[in-house]
Amino acid sequence: MSAAAAPEDELLGRIFLTRVVEPGDETCGRWIRELGVGTVVRRLRERGEPLPRVSGKRWAGLLARAASAEPRRDLTVARDAGVRFVCPGAAEWPRQLDDLGDARPVGLWVRGGADLRMWALRSVAVVGARACTEYGAHMAATLAGGLAERGWIVVSGGAYGVDGAAHRGALGSGGATVAVLACGVDRPYPRGHTGLIGRIAEQGLVVGELPPGDHPTPSRFILRNRVIAALTRGTVVVEAAHRSGSLVTARAARRLGRHTMGVPGPATSGLSAGVHELLRQDAVLVTDAAEVVELVGDMGELAPERRGPVLPRDLLDPAGRQVLAALPARGAARPEEVARAAQTTADDAVARLYELRALGYVERHGDGWKLTRQAMTSLRDGPGPR
Secondary structure (H helix, E strand, O other), X not given: OEOOXXXXXXXXXXXXXXXXXXXXXXXXXXXXXXXXHHHHHHHHHOOOXXXXXXXXXXXXXXXXXXXXXXXXXXXXXXXXXXXXXEOOXXXXXXXXXXXXXXXXXXXXXXXOOOOHHHHHOOEEEEEEOOOOOHHHHHHHHHHHHHHHHOOOEEEEOOOOOHHHHHHHHHHHOOOOEEEEEOOOOOOOOOHHHHHHHHHHHHHOEEEEOOOOOOOOOHHHHHHHHHHHHHHOOEEEEEOOOOOOHHHHHHHHHHHOOOEEEEEOOOOOOHHHXXXXXXXXXXXXXXXXXXXXXXXXXXXXXXXXOOOOOOOOHHHOOHHHHHHHXXXXXXXXXXXXXXXXXHOOOHHHHHHHHHHHHHOOOEEEEOOEEEEOHHHHHHHHHOOOOO
């Protein structure tokens, strides 16, 4: 549930837990599943008997963290920074994250105006080496740009190298991208990507499990990768050495039943050795966006149809209906034209257009957007705005 929709006790309890337990803590996930958020929070706050399956030493550490947790303050700081907290079960919660079981995030901090669940419906992860070559950066940017042009959301980790190239490729194509961080979403990391992450927050989404101001650690980077894998339809690895963290993302994707893909590099390149090992197992070799889309767009029950489902117009929120109404009945319109007609900003128009794309109402044609045939039929025959 989002901050607006969740019962206050549930919301504050989950925010409290983001301060107390580390991301991906399966023991805490099991406590929540078996006992409920309220009971877990009460036992930690009242410093009662240890919860099941935890040592005395670890329980003492959790109590120390609990003593300094201030969920109301975290929520206020987040709101001041334009950040919301999305709980499992909320309308914006991406249901595919539930595949993580007890390692599912307690909740997600989200910065940006788009709907995370809608964007995740047609998303692909593009990850790889931080110290990538020019070839790796070129391939990541080209793949991401091609995916964005085809109406897919590009998800990555905001890091240097392949991650940054993928984000820039999507943004440069006028597309949508999501950065999943291993720190508070109000605290861009790495610092050299402060401008890029700020731009992603304006044109896309910045997402994380950690509360405002929290810092990254090596283990948090690794645990963050499971969210990238679970959030998306498939993971593409562009350049990765044998011990690269991006291989953790690919292996998590494979365990979750997502597609794993790799971009081949020179046989002599150590930076491609990890990718080649994936390809020797069960990853699929891809070289461009069309090959990625061919694979992730054919995912059986998990895959949306090419044009996506057509839903009744009255299920759209007012802002979505306003952007939909701004599109011409014939031909395509550029995002800035749609924004003017809908009386909103260009960034908001792009976010809404990608949500409408996931629902099957619009499709992208070059730099413009137009209504689908199904949408025109639905809009002609269905009820108007309420």
